[in-house]
Amino acid sequence: MEIKLQKFKRCDLLTVIGKVDSFTAPDLIKAIENLNNANRYKIILDLGKLEYMSSAGFRAILLGQRNCKRYNRGEIVLASVPKKVMDALELTGFTPLFKIFDEITPAVGNF
């Protein structure tokens, strides 16, 4: 898994490439935490190049969302979620916890 960061004025874009499982999920948690530590809480997760995500990844984004939404200081939104991942997110009841956008541009516009 690889994570790329692109900073915008009002939010940050994390592009997650490859596979998120219990081996790689700690790196995703860390990437979100690093932004939070810099007082950045408005985050877009671009999942367009995500090939796979297990429940370890779901836990990572759940923990991230909790921290970002605290005190109404921000939120994590998801963009370009692959169908296979979306199916699993729906099955586990995760879709109501995140705003989900088809593309990056409207996700950036959300902030």
Place this chain on the structure above:
Amino acid sequence: MRTAIFPANPDQLDDIRKFASQAARDAGMDESAVYAVELCMDEACSNVIEHAYEGINEGEIECTCDLNEKDLTIIIHDHGKSFNPAAVPPPDLTADLDSRPIGGLGIFLMNKLMDEVRFESFGESGNVLTMIKHRKIESEKT
């Protein structure tokens, strides 16, 4: 029938998933079913690594994929602490963000995506998790 032994370490999960997805493809499953098999294999083995071996990466996981006319059967054998996924209560998937449980999702997925999930503990001989997914024969698909 194919068997492979993997060290009980999260860095093995990619290879473990490939082992399962190959068997699912050989069974003629479509991409969505292959992904489901991959996911369940990962969740089952992640639980073995985390709970049966308690994160100490010294044990082994023996994975077997067996194909018959009707089913793909996946058998996961470990020698760690007895961990019965069936005994884990289902997570509350409607709870709000702050009270949403972070555990139990893997087992929930396994039960949802597989046709049968069975756990047996044999004491010193270890634990065996059996997961079965029905093959759908091409001609039965519309």
